[in-house]
Amino acid sequence: MPNTPAIIPVILSGGSGTRLWPLSTAARPKQFLEFVPGGTMLAQTLARAPADSFGEPLVICNAAHAELVLSQCAGRAVNLILEPSARNTAPAIALAALSLPPEALMLVMPSDHVIADVGAFHRAIASAQELAQDGWLVTFGITPTGPETGYGYIRSGEELGSGLWRAEQFVEKPDAATAQTYLDEGCYNWNAGIFLFNAGAYIEALSKHAPEMLEASRRSLAAARREGASVHPEAEAFAACPSDSVDYAVMEKAERVAVVPVDMGWSDIGSWDALHDLLPKDDAGNVLVGDVTALGSSGCLVRTDGPAVAVTGVDNLIVIASADAVMILPRGQSQDVKTIVEALKAAKHPVMKR
């Protein structure tokens, strides 16, 4: 792995998704849970950029999660930026970029993705490094494994070097037919939200395409409270910052954007169905995690972090149990978690308060 200059892992840990409810909650979202053996998703994200070949990580997270983040760092020195409010990814990365020297290379990674082939990831980083040093905003494009409708796609344009392409277009989540044409054309990759660029290049792009965001981030940092390795940006200034994703605010608009296609066993575990697909199954196609007893059942995902769960004679069911909530739905319909969560929120159900 490259180590001069050190690449700074910039880890976005602000997510509070509920697609993996009831395990993922506002108090303990997905990145602080273990779904694939080897530690929590955040711990595995940190381990992907080890101390011997990367700089000191910078984690941007919700202020309420500071302790949780530190508990996942295994004693490694980590700098924290504690967001006083959630403003999506572009402002989070702005806070990071403004905290680093302009020439610092930032490896921006969501904290809740799986990468099975870390070697492939490291090779892609190495191949992207020169472009990033030159001021390109480099995005890692995931080689599609099927006509997925759940991701945005990046269309490759002219070749910039071996395995490096200009990112010609960012496109929204397609319908199934469009996704198939993308797959057939072969020049589209999934947008995973993993980037490499230098701090100065990002700030320059922001100044051009999202000057208000840059200004608010700057003011918020200027008035920040610092406490050891933690930075608390000033709340009022940050609250005034427009909320936007790095894709919309910067990547789709900036000129020198490159894509490095990479096939690295990536998944964002965007649903319980995705987790069932990802994990090894028993002979009956079941994925059983935790204190689970399954008799005469097949094709199920049953996971508990709370009560013992026993199932018998059921097929293709997803059962997720925590200490205070149990959710059951058919496999293939795990998008309905959203409907359940909305119903419980509308009912002001106590389990939604954690």
Place this chain on the structure above:
Amino acid sequence: MPNTPAIIPVILSGGSGTRLWPLSTAARPKQFLEFVPGGTMLAQTLARAPADSFGEPLVICNAAHAELVLSQCAGRAVNLILEPSARNTAPAIALAALSLPPEALMLVMPSDHVIADVGAFHRAIASAQELAQDGWLVTFGITPTGPETGYGYIRSGEELGSGLWRAEQFVEKPDAATAQTYLDEGCYNWNAGIFLFNAGAYIEALSKHAPEMLEASRRSLAAARREGASVHPEAEAFAACPSDSVDYAVMEKAERVAVVPVDMGWSDIGSWDALHDLLPKDDAGNVLVGDVTALGSSGCLVRTDGPAVAVTGVDNLIVIASADAVMILPRGQSQDVKTIVEALKAAKHPVMKR
């Protein structure tokens, strides 16, 4: 209701069934839980024999459940016989009979049955009273509502009076075809294990058909420790008592056994399926008890005494949750609870230790 002489409700609360696991457990079996609105099954059993028309109840239970029993008596004076070990129903009733004057009328009732039409029950008791005073062992036979294979049947013989018949034969749980012939013949009723007889008649029948049992019960009571209204029969003597049901040990063998057919909305809630049948359903045929959210689901029984449960898009499922265990199986297959319980016991699972 008759009140001279006072009929003594003798309530058998020694059961520790697991057919309603995970709610019913060794520490808190079925009779101490509420399945039908109106209190626990034991409380409803006591209420069926109210203080204004019945004598002081005598409850025979596992010594470990004394507190639980008293918590269900709502301040009513109750005598307890605390069994040092479980020896089935015949010895339990022997302990009760030996504690009462020979002429005392005993209304023997399991503590975990539902009787919707208490008026019909009281009328049946009134009509049976004279026979019982005369030394007959009277059993209440439930008018069958279908060809049930889960109960024993009692065949009526000669008529002894209005609505009173000699019990000609006790037959085991039949197969479906046999059950249908019983139904067609019209002279069979379900054996619900509810009896009326005087203490002396029961002791006499025991002395004839189960003398060892009578002797062991007598010795155990003679050496009993008494504490207020509680009797602790001596453990070693009682342990030596043969274990048998009142049906096998006495009813099938005694000569003067009568049956009073009664249609009183009876159920022993012998399974989760039976509970689904019994309780009122929503428009989609669901029975939802406790903190349950059901979306797009039909024909389900979902009950929780522990975590919140949310189901979506599932049909004909039984989901039962307690604080430490969740069980899921298809409706119509609730006999498989037994298989689950056996598997968990074989695995020495901690949830089986409570």
